[in-house]
Amino acid sequence: MIRQATPRDLMGVYAVVNSSLDDYFAETTIEFFMAQWPEGQFVSADLFGRIDGALCGAILDRGRVTVSLLAVDSGSRGRGVGTALMDGLKRRCFMEGRTTIQLEVRTTNANAIRFYRRNGFEISETLPSFYNDGGSAYRMVCRLSGRPSLLPECEVYGQRTHGDDACDQGRDDRRVVLLDRLHA
Numbered sequence: 001m002i003r004q005a006t007p008r009d010l011m012g013v014y015a016v017v018n019s020s021l022d023d024y025f026a027e028t029t030i031e032f033f034m035a036q037w038p039e040g041q042f043v044s045a046d047l048f049g050r051i052d053g054a055l056c057g058a059i060l061d062r063g064r065v066t067v068s069l070l071a072v073d074s075g076s077r078g079r080g081v082g083t084a085l086m087d088g089l090k091r092r093c094f095m096e097g098r099t100t101i102q103l104e105v106r107t108t109n110a111n112a113i114r115f116y117r118r119n120g121f122e123i124s125e126t127l128p129s130f131y132n133d134g135g136s137a138y139r140m141v142c143r144l145s146g147r148p149s150l151l152p153e154c155e156v157y158g159q160r161t162h163g164d165d166a167c168d169q170g171r172d173d174r175r176v177v178l179l180d181r182l183h184a
Contacts, residue, residue, distance in 0.1 A: 002084045005041035005054065007034060012051030013043060020071035023132065033058055033068055039096070040065060042088040044072070044081045052076040055085040057092070060102070065093055067103035086119050090144060099144050104130060104137040116140050 005013060010030060017025050033056035034041050040057030053076060056069040067089065072081045093101060104127060105112045113123075121140035130137035 002042055002044050002088050004039065004088075005034065005043045009043050009051060009054075010034070012045075013041075013054040013056070016051050016054050016073050017056075017069055017071045020073060021069070025069065030056060030069075037065075039092055040089065042085050044076070044085055046076070053081040053085050055089055057089050057101075059098075063098045064100040064102060065089070065098050067101060070103070082115060083119060090142075093144055101142045101144065103140055105140060106131065107136045107138055113138065113140075116142075 010027060013030050014025070014027050017030065037057060037059045040059065042055045042057075043051050044053035046052050052073040054069065054071050055067060058066050058068045060066055067086075070082060070085065072085075089101065093099075101121075102124070103116065103121070105116060107126065117140075120142040122142075123138045124141045125139045127137040127139055129135075
């Protein structure tokens with residue numbers, strides 16, 4: 001189950017981030033993201049409520065956000081958790097009128113690069129010596145030019161799938177359709 005993170009999730013997010021990523025992140029780092037943009041923080045919880053994935057987003061400028069942290073427990077990888085977290089962020093960006101998501105990934109992390117490409121990201125630049133250990137990163141960007149895949153009858157990232165009058169109406173009408181689908 002994917003949901004917006006709350007302050008009660010701090011220790012679970014902390015645990016999954018530090019057991020899944022190759023850098024250490026203090027609790028205060030995660031608290032910062034939760035305070036900076038509470039609506040941009042997402043967790044995945046298993047049937048018992050244990051957090052097995054987390055995404056920390058942050059607002060940049062001019063309609064841009066960044067994926068600051070994305071971590072999925074090793075036992076939950078390959079089960080769609082990362083994609084579901086990313087979809088949650090894309091829906092939030094759509095709701096707020098944000099048009100670009102960016103992130104950084106190690107140039108040596110082929111699995112993550114493939115995952116991000118499958119989720120609509122493209123490499124925009126190389127960042128030499130980006131990480132504390134001197135490792136380089138790719139900056140990857142996803143432009144949200146259409147509507148989230150939650151609205152299959154509308155334009156999905158620039159491709160029309162099924163005709164629907166809601167697709168041709170204003171942003172506020174799309175928000176109503178999206179909320180209707182979320183609560184259905």
